[in-house]
Amino acid sequence: MILSALxxxxxxxxxxxxLFFTLYSILRKQPGNAEVYAPRLVAEGKSQQTSNFNLERLLxxxxxxxxxxxxxxxxxxxTSGLDAVVFMRIFIFSARGFTFAVIVGIFILLPINYMGKQLSLDLFDLPNKSLESFTISNVDDGSNR
Structure with missing residues (x-):
């Protein structure tokens, strides 16, 4: 894989x-979409629907x-049920695990793999080179690393 392509x-x-974050943020404010984005509030009659134009809805x-x-x-x-609690627990656990993996990968694995001598590497032409220099294939066989 080439670094510039990545x-x-x-x-x-x-x-x-x-783009999707912005679209969601705008569409959820529209009164016609209340049944989609807040069905529980509509079912309970707590929905605040106004039909007059408001510029804040478009921002x-x-x-x-x-x-x-x-x-x-x-x-x-x-408010949301057991499914939402389980989903949030899974999401938070995954975010913490991913954060740990990123820290280990960036500060431990990348330097070890990059400093290997198995592949030839030109530092000045790095954007056009393959990302194989950052993989374990760059570490010599039998290396202590």
């Missing part, structure tokens, strides 16, 4: 992520992200 892919995925906001992380497990259980 960075292009990362850029495209981050752009799409930002994306990230306030819903912080509100989504605030409730405790007891509050989440009472």
């Amino acid at each position: 960075l292009t892919s990362v850029g495209i995925n981050l752009g799409l992520c930002f 994306p906001s990230a306030g819903w992200v912080t509100r989504a992380w605030r409730p405790s497990e007891a509050e989440l259980l009472s």
Whole structure:
């Protein structure tokens, strides 16, 4: 894999992520979408639907992200049910495990693999080289690393 292709892919995925985040943030505020984004509030009659135009509905906001992380497990259980509690536990556990793996990978595995002498490597032409220099195939056979 070529480093420039990897960075292009990362850029495209981050752009799409930002686009979908923005679309969700705008669409959830529209009164016609209340049945989709807040079905429980509509069923209980607590939905606040206004039909007059409001410019704030067309502007994306990230306030819903912080509100989504605030409730405790007891509050989440009472409002959303057991499925939401289990999903949040799995999500938080996965995020913590991924964080640990990233730290180990960046600060331990990448330097060890990069300093291997198995593959020839030109530091100045790194963006056009293969990412094999960062894999275990770059470490010599029988190495103490």
